Amino acid sequence: MSVACDQAISVAARSTRSLDLVASAVPGIHVTYAAGEEIHGEGEPAIYGYRIISGVVRTFRVLPDGRRQVEGFHFHGDVFSMELGINYELSAEAVADTKILVMKRSLIDTLLQNDPAVARELLMWSYQTLARAREQMMLLGRKSASEKVASFLLQLEINPGGEAVAIPMCRSDIADYLGLTVETVSRVLAQLERTHAIDLPSSRKIRVNSREKLAALAGM
Structure with a gap:
């Protein structure tokens, strides 16, 4: 890690x-x-x-x-x-x-x-x-699936614009934390990548490009 x-x-x-x-x-x-x-x-x-x-x-x-x-x-x-x-x-x-x-x-x-x-x-x-x-x-x-995933990524406090971070939890962990299915978590992460809020070099690595975009998507 x-x-x-x-x-x-x-x-x-x-x-x-x-x-x-x-x-x-x-x-x-x-x-x-x-x-x-x-x-x-x-x-x-x-x-x-x-x-x-x-x-x-x-x-x-x-x-x-x-x-x-x-x-x-x-x-x-x-x-x-x-x-x-x-x-x-x-x-x-x-x-x-x-x-x-x-x-x-x-x-x-x-x-x-x-x-x-x-x-x-x-x-x-x-x-x-x-x-x-x-x-x-x-x-x-109270939150939609997109808002839940964006909120979770904000909680991790990954510095924007830096290197991709290898997060230890798998997508099933994230899904069980947010009350979603693994498929929904994967779909939302792909959507967030298309908005350029994040990059996904691999299934366990995330680069945050814009905390502002994530905050907006999280409804904050």
Whole structure:
């Protein structure tokens, strides 16, 4: 994965970056996960919290009809699956080869009881998580397919006019995040390329030519 890609932070991921006090104060171990490897499953006991050292993670749930709904993508520096309940609400998998700091939940709970600053930080993180969930509901419920894909590309914060960036997630990941089919995502990306808002050197590489065009297409 390129450095540019590893540092392309989505809105969903950026909102989880506020737990620096927790991650720096709680000892943990470094674990490496291969691309596609499960980190934890939905409904399993929430024994650990996680912070990404390098790589990308997707969090998701499988719906009753068997479809997958990707909740978000998490990047370098992000904390994820810091549950307030006793079980994980989502599953988590490595999108690419990923190194993670794994922290015991019991140590985090002890720190929260003894450090008011950490408790405030976790409360703010909870508010941000709720705000992110509302943003995702708006993205899925109110926007057209073209607006959803354009919004997603804006979230990646790829610098316009630079080199093409290899994004780690495949089109099925993007489709499951946006509530679309893979075919629709591919069709919209081709449309965006025809408008010269982006270039697609390959299925996993994107060059952003104009954030202004993307913003207009996203309805912003």
